[in-house]
Amino acid sequence: LSEVMSEQLAKQLDEENAVFPLLLADEAPDTASDLMLAQMLQMQFDREFDDQLRREEKKFNGDSKVSISFENYRMVHPYDDSDSSEDEVDWQDTRHDPYRADKPQTTPRKGFTGKGKNITTKHDEVTCGRKNTARMDNFAPEVHVGDGLGMDLKLSNQVFNSLKRHCYSEQRRSARLHEKKEHSTAEQAVDPRTRLLMYKMVNAGVLENINGCISTGKESVVFHADGGSLEEQPVPDEVVLKVFKTTLNEFKNRDRYIKDDYRFKDRFSKLNPRKIIRLWAEKEMHNLGRMKKAEIPCPEVVLLKKHILVMSFIGKDHIPAPKLKDAMLNSEDLKNAYYQVLHMMQQLYQECNLVHADLSEYNMLWHEGKVWLIDVSQSVEPTHPHGLEFLFRDCRNVSTFFQKRGVSEAMSTYDLFNAVTGLNIPLESRGVSLLRQIVALEKRNEDHIQKRGKKTFPVTSEDGGPPLEMKRYKQMIW
């Protein structure tokens, strides 16, 4: 830096530079034609570019009868500016400028224009064709109509209609794809419709706040929320929102629970998937109601809104009660839990006229030294065509769990089944296993229902005891 800044050096450089101006002055260049020169050079360059383009065009088209013109990419228009009269397209004279879209001619009300021989009706091929071309402009923006609009194209009605059909189906397809993305309930996320419903509940003051997701299952997402207030009833401080998922796959597995449930039979067949999912929520609400009547520990229903069921939270201070599977219980607690489950199953069957149908250590919570039953959307009445099979499965889950945990009092599946139903079916009768007997029983029941017609079929006995049909079974078989 110091070297550059030095005055000495500056002077020296000045002297050296002074040589050049002298030299230039001697040659006295004429700069007047610089612009011309530049333009000539540019022209030369452009022509070379066009030459190259022409070669590429030739190569691209080869011998093909249909060729693509690169005309629009040329730099020099027209290429040969001397005697080009032959090459020039005299479209200026024609009625239609090929580079300007034709305004669709409107035919007057009378349906034709012109007179005598020159009459043109609205069905005129040329007019229609032009009209159709102009109408391509109305297609969705993502439809590439190319340069067609700018040319004097005449699309026949047939071509135009099939184009239109294609465009509409494409539009619908892309809309569907988009919709799918929105509807997929990834992880704990819910679809926008559900989110809106949830916000509305907060807005209406039913909920104070929606906190977070407790569980995301195959069939539902469960959220924790702070209760707000409702006019007619108190809302617990802590509630859960059980959002039934609306993805199609899951219904298929669950269909059998609701399709054959006579309570929903009439409605099921008429409904679309979105409405069917509401039935699940409704079913859970009804079943919880019956359980509450029988004083079985279970969540209390607060509100049902479409496919969202709001109910009381089993747990405390945002911490949900553990599932029986995860609860750390000593042997005394386990034994108590077992007897409680046995009692609850009997109550469920005899008082509520229900079979849980998904009873296991996953759907029982341990809270305040008690077992709480949850997840009863799939519960059915024992007279359901598969009701007893479901019950048998429930008994197997319960027996296996408590036996594995070392509860010596735990009955076997068969004994439990009989203890719950009071049917006293022998473990094996004439070589037929209990499960086979159950299936046979259900078959008889089904036939019986069909003979009598579902309307007169007695559902429950009025005294709250076992359903009448069950009593009949006993008489019929044993």
Ligand code: ADP
């Ligand atoms: P799914 O049909 O998805 O199994 P559940 O009703 O079993 O739905 O709920 C899933 C999980 O959410 C349960 O295992 C439980 O941990 C939790 N849960 C559900 N309802 C409640 C509730 N009322 N209080 C506390 N936790 C609950």
Ligand code: MG
């Ligand atoms: Mg569950």
